[in-house]
Amino acid sequence: MSVVVDRDTKLCVAGITGREGSFHTANNRRYGTNVVAGVTPGKGGQDADGVPVFNTFHAAVDATGANTAMIFVPPRFAADSILEAEDAGIETIVTITEGIPAHDELRVSAQLRRNPSVRLIGPNCPGVLSPGKANVGIIPAAFFREGNVGVVSRSGTLTYQIGNELAQHGLGNSSIVGIGGDPVPGSSFVDIIELFEADDETELIVMAGEIGGDAEEQAAGYISDSVSKPVVGYIAGFTAPPGKTMGHAGAIVSGSKGTAAAKAQALEAAGVRVGRTPTQVAEIAEELAGG
């Protein structure tokens, strides 16, 4: 097993005819992901490198049975595209787009709460990779191999850094899930850790958080109550000054809230070992995996 995406994934890409969308769709297909459709309004009936393009998600789902969407459209159109995918009955929606207005995310989130069978990953995320099975998004698959460590992270490149260090310590991955750096992520650490806890291929969980919000604190509470598998943590942003957005829209210390120190402390209090550097995360993971 693995989580979110696997060999049963039938992917439909919104924005498949765009520059970024076509490039990464080709990468995902090369990896073996089953890309069944694309959506670009006005380009229905065409094909993109052999993938049929539809005008609407509804037409794409009817014709191909797509069960997963990847959203690659520009920020101002992204919320609309997510809601269209949901309305068409797609249950897993991976949104790569960065820069979606926060109030758009709020409306999307309010709608998805009414439809709990839908899982949104992102926005502003690198996607999900289940090594050997499927890659949906922009994660460079070459740095990861099959294994038993589930990784969940708010950041893309930091995930690659940690994944690479895990590989150097001989550890592979069940799935790597980027939940994204926006203030209103579709899936939280808790949502993904719950999946890893239930996944029989995952033996160890690595979570990489950063400043801003309280998703890490919520995860700490959940882990201490409901998780039996070992968890290794990492938090980025100990040196971030308050009131400054550090690249990700969600990475901001507001007043005294959302600091790296408070998050690390909450995780440690929940029994999570927190690495101070990506290297240390891999060392702890190796120790726990060996023990």
Added chain:
Amino acid sequence: MDLLEYQGKLLFARHGVPVPDGRPARTVEEALAGADAIGYPCVVKAQVQIGGRGKLGGIRVAHDRDEARDHATAILGMDIRGFTVHEVWVERASEIAAEYYASIVFDRSARAALAMLSTRGGMDIEQVAEEDPEAIAQLHVDPLIGFQDFHGRRLAFEAGVDGDLVRPVGELLARLYDAFIAEEAMLVEVNPLIVTPEREVRALDAKVTLDDNALFRHPDNAALRNPSGEDAQEQMARERGLTYVKLDGDIGILGNGAGLVMSTLDVVAQAGGRPANFLDAGGGSKAEAITSAVEVILSDPKVKAVLFNIFGGITRGDEVARGLIEAFHQVNPTVPFVVRLDGTNDEEGRRLLAEANLPNVHTAATMNEAAERVVALAREAMAEASA
């Protein structure tokens, strides 16, 4: 994006939130014209994005024209905790019978707008929340339903607002919510929300944070940017489309991806160094973007050494190397660089750098090694400078 007080008040006024009559001014003459138009007594208030201006003499009451001139002269150009005052807001003086607090906050955790009201206004609300959480009435508003009359009534009754004020305070909260939604704000806060002896409610201060990602839909708000509150490097970086945050150390940092850059700052700090900045060159950085980023980093005179930490996913190591080589041709840096390249096309990138044989460019195999190296180089540079 944070607005100045007067920008927030003008925004409030557009949405029917009552504010005292006022005029913004950049010169003493403008301030006097504003004061004359409003009448006396009036208040001259420094417009800076930092708290505590009142205690430092940035808010003064003028009873006549001479006082208004003296105050405007004193406040314009004054320094408030490192921020120079370029603008004042001249406002009709208000009589205050009571001070409340009201806000609408984008609550990330609950994924909904959070409306708050308290009769203990005029002080730091985080402190009130800590000492007496019961004193703050709060509720979440579903964005698909919006702020209803009952929300306002419930907040007003639960906060213990006087009976005759329940309706006007509820009305003000509804207008505040309108402003929050229409302008796509992350925060609209009124502290204090005053009650006058005539039993009118009014926003005596305004704190507004807008969503940067939504500014494309609000060109008028986008134009409000307050460059005086921005550091020279931050302004330069923004004009070039780079994600940059100025810090107060001496080691320039460039990386790709926000999380990795934050992590790089932390690792440098753990190695005993002090980062001068956060700079995310972004995914898929091309050579020109790297050159442009190097110029921004080096425009900070405090920078003694620079660390490049790249883990290529979409970003290609050879592109980063080309950008750095080009930057050296254009900028001719005098400080040492440490470069750590990993990921996509890393070997090609390292080969290009080795071939270019740039003066004072060191390579490191890992992030930790790179951090230690750059900290040592910055120390050497400091020692040389003081020798």
